[in-house]
Amino acid sequence: GQNIDQPTEMTATEGAIVQINCTYQTSGFNGLFWYQQHAGEAPTFLSYNVLDGLEEKGRFSSFLSRSKGYSYLLLKEPQMKDSASYLCAVRDRGGNKLTFGTGTQLKVEL
């Protein structure tokens, strides 16, 4: 099975850089996803890592270390509209089954 850990809450200042960490223990690994979810809305895809290293996508970047079972999502110049829950999800080796962490609630303040 999969076990995924994320901090429950974080606060960031508008314009700074915020890093949200995710650690996982898995019996099989075929990629790690980050999703953004605003309150009451559906999750939306942010980024994907399957190999070690950094993937950059606009203001969002995601890093993966498979040997350490560790990922982080980096958000540059956070804005109030980025206040949301950020979900880390690991895909199993067999197919498209995703196991989600409980999410990190990010609050961006002035």
Added chain:
Amino acid sequence: EAQVTQNPRYLITVTGKKLTVTCSQNMNHEYMSWYRQDPGLGLRQIYYSMNVEVTDKGDVPEGYKVSRKEKRNFPLILESPSPNQTSLYFCASSSLGQGYNEQFFGPGTRLTVL
């Protein structure tokens, strides 16, 4: 527009009254899945389907049924709902094969069982 639709969006029902939540996608995706989301527990997978007539249990399948008679539709059936099934439900779909194959989520169905 590529999308996943769910109906109804909101439902209040009583214990034991059978209900179906529909899910449909227009992206010709092979993979479809149902999740429930509860405070402090995150998204948990109920059932998933890799293709027509192929379904499998996720992490929390008890009390739910699904069917996949057509590629685009994946209804979730609660034969005898109970209050512990009060939750926010999401349907998702994705393609299979090479690539990251992100899952696209429907808007959610908020279910209350009294």
